[in-house]
Amino acid sequence: MAETKSCLVEKLSRYAPLSERDLERLATLEEEERPCPRGSDVHRAGDRNGDLFVLKAGWAFSFTNMPDGRRQIVTVHHPGDVIGFPDIAFRNATTTLRCVDDVTLCPFPKSALSVILRESPRLSALMLSIALRDQVVFIDLLRAMGRMSARERIAHMLLDFRARLRMTDPAVTDRFRLPLTQQQIADYLGITNVYVSRTMIQMEDEGEIVRSEGHITLRDASKLERLTDFCDRYADMDTSWFPDT
Amino acid sequence: MAETKSCLVEKLSRYAPLSERDLERLATLEEEERPCPRGSDVHRAGDRNGDLFVLKAGWAFSFTNMPDGRRQIVTVHHPGDVIGFPDIAFRNATTTLRCVDDVTLCPFPKSALSVILRESPRLSALMLSIALRDQVVFIDLLRAMGRMSARERIAHMLLDFRARLRMTDPAVTDRFRLPLTQQQIADYLGITNVYVSRTMIQMEDEGEIVRSEGHITLRDASKLERLTDFCDRYADMDTSWFPDT
DNA sequence: CGGATGCTTGATCCCCTTCAAATAACGTGG
DNA sequence: CCACGTTATTTGAAGGGGATCAAGCATCCG
Numbered sequence: 001m002a003e004t005k006s007c008l009v010e011k012l013s014r015y016a017p018l019s020e021r022d023l024e025r026l027a028t029l030e031e032e033e034r035p036c037p038r039g040s041d042v043h044r045a046g047d048r049n050g051d052l053f054v055l056k057a058g059w060a061f062s063f064t065n066m067p068d069g070r071r072q073i074v075t076v077h078h079p080g081d082v083i084g085f086p087d088i089a090f091r092n093a094t095t096t097l098r099c100v101d102d103v104t105l106c107p108f109p110k111s112a113l114s115v116i117l118r119e120s121p122r123l124s125a126l127m128l129s130i131a132l133r134d135q136v137v138f139i140d141l142l143r144a145m146g147r148m149s150a151r152e153r154i155a156h157m158l159l160d161f162r163a164r165l166r167m168t169d170p171a172v173t174d175r176f177r178l179p180l181t182q183q184q185i186a187d188y189l190g191i192t193n194v195y196v197s198r199t200m201i202q203m204e205d206e207g208e209i210v211r212s213e214g215h216i217t218l219r220d221a222s223k224l225e226r227l228t229d230f231c232d233r234y235a236d237m238d239t240s241w242f243p244d245t
Numbered sequence: 246m247a248e249t250k251s252c253l254v255e256k257l258s259r260y261a262p263l264s265e266r267d268l269e270r271l272a273t274l275e276e277e278e279r280p281c282p283r284g285s286d287v288h289r290a291g292d293r294n295g296d297l298f299v300l301k302a303g304w305a306f307s308f309t310n311m312p313d314g315r316r317q318i319v320t321v322h323h324p325g326d327v328i329g330f331p332d333i334a335f336r337n338a339t340t341t342l343r344c345v346d347d348v349t350l351c352p353f354p355k356s357a358l359s360v361i362l363r364e365s366p367r368l369s370a371l372m373l374s375i376a377l378r379d380q381v382v383f384i385d386l387l388r389a390m391g392r393m394s395a396r397e398r399i400a401h402m403l404l405d406f407r408a409r410l411r412m413t414d415p416a417v418t419d420r421f422r423l424p425l426t427q428q429q430i431a432d433y434l435g436i437t438n439v440y441v442s443r444t445m446i447q448m449e450d451e452g453e454i455v456r457s458e459g460h461i462t463l464r465d466a467s468k469l470e471r472l473t474d475f476c477d478r479y480a481d482m483d484t485s486w487f488p489d490t
Numbered sequence: 491c492g493g494a495t496g497c498t499t500g501a502t503c504c505c506c507t508t509c510a511a512a513t514a515a516c517g518t519g520g
Numbered sequence: 521c522c523a524c525g526t527t528a529t530t531t532g533a534a535g536g537g538g539a540t541c542a543a544g545c546a547t548c549c550g
Contacts, residue, residue: 067474072388072392074387085377085380087377089375089381089482090481090482094384111486113373113486118366121362121363124362124373125359129334130334131373131376131377132330132376135334135383136334136335138387139319139331139339142383142390143309143311146317147316148311187391190390238294241356241359242359243359243362
């Protein structure tokens with residue numbers, strides 16, 4: 001029985017059935033979990049690449065800066081997310097990882113990937129699939145940034161957050177905590193904090209959302225889904241082609 | 246000796262040294278190459294997922310539409326590129342693949358991935374790395390879309406194209422063929438064709454670029470690199486952690 | 491309770507869009 | 521190789537979405 005409460009096991013076994021051996025293998029790869037206070041940086045862009053993480057609790061985000069100070073938040077990480085995948089193709093981190101909340105991280109070393117690739121084709125397929133799923137999520141975000149208005153972008157972001165939160169907690173409803181500042185939302189969506197404020201007020205005035213106590217409520221999620229042509233990439237991965245072992 | 250001129254072998258062996266066995270394995274996975282006329286669609290968004298491709302010759306691009314007709318080109322594919330990676334995590338294609346030129350494709354089936362994962366950890370690592378490298382390229386593009394002006398986006402695109410073309414042909418200089426229409430560039434960068442025209446004229450007036458005979462010349466690439474804080478993601482992948490076999 | 495941080499609001503500006511039309515380049519058939 | 525329709529590029533004028541700057545409020549936290 002998998003009595004071990006490994007983050008990685010917890011996370012990956014959600015996607016596809018894994019053998020006992022694979023589960024054990026995963027559990028041994030993990031290092032001791034590690035807390036990080038809100039506002040702190042786990043690593044900075046340019047740092048030598050170290051570990052990958054599973055985000056056990058709290059929100060975080062990855063971002064890059066331009067020389068003149070413009071900032072782009074690239075990913076908002078939710079509990080259960082694997083963090084650091086894109087960087088492993090390179091020697092140095094391409095983004096800075098900052099904690100939104102007090103956060104708990106479960107690190108596992110980059111070299112663990114090598115072990116997985118050598119020993120478990122099925123786990124390898126899973127890692128690859130997650131990476132490729134994330135790529136499609138980026139593509140969806142790219143479409144939002146390229147062709148959507150500020151209002152649509154915010155709607156898209158909210159739907160995306162809901163879908164992601166629902167992955168680790170199926171009980172998530174149309175009301176959930178949103179700990180990001182408007183400046184952070186702005187840096188994520190490529191607009192300004194001022195316009196985030198204006199747009200969210202407008203969305204609230206028109207009954208699309210409600211804000212209170214750091215939480216947000218989607219009043220009519222399916223309307224927002226139509227508005228943004230939203231597609232939940234977390235719900236329907238294809239695992240049928242995976243090797244059996 | 247690898248006498249077979251397999252596209253896949255050609256492509257992948259560029260990144261990291263591979264064993265004879267791996268090279269042979271790759272060669273057998275490939276199906277017969279296939280031509281596609283310019284302007285035609287290889288597959289459409291929503292189609293059941295079939296093959297992956299190596300683009301042997303010509304340019305192509307992948308795009309999505311919004312219900313109201315807005316279009317976002319997501320990737321511009323150059324000779325040597327592997328096409329279709331993001332889709333394999335799903336049952337259906339998420340984008341439409343359209344040919345810019347008369348194109349030659351080397352298809353290999355999705356099931357080939359399963360074979361690779363089972364038989365060659367080293368090739369698996371390579372596939373994963375390419376997927377993750379592409380993810381970083383998307384992140385760079387995202388940053389451009391979120392925080393850069395039209396002019397900076399165009400500069401970024403040109404630098405990216407040059408870097409990619411140089412991967413398969415190191416002889417590529419600051420002058421190269423640019424077969425995209427301004428409408429396509431616009432749909433790629435999230436601006437309008439009209440503004441692409443205006444901006445490129447301005448860039449030409451100010452001596453940053455030259456256009457002639459369907460080609461473009463970068464007059465001072467390093468200046469453009471500073472302007473956009475450009476980073477060549479194709480030049481420096483980290484393969485040091487790969488399994489040996 | 492006081493400072494800092496985050497949110498809202500107003501006035502003004504500009505990058506880019508939209509619409510429309512003219513010009514140029516291209517592809518095809520004769 | 522030219523003629524002609526088609527598609528791509530350029531140009532102009534006008535308008536809007538969102539940026540910028542600056543100030544006033546609300547909230548959080550020690």
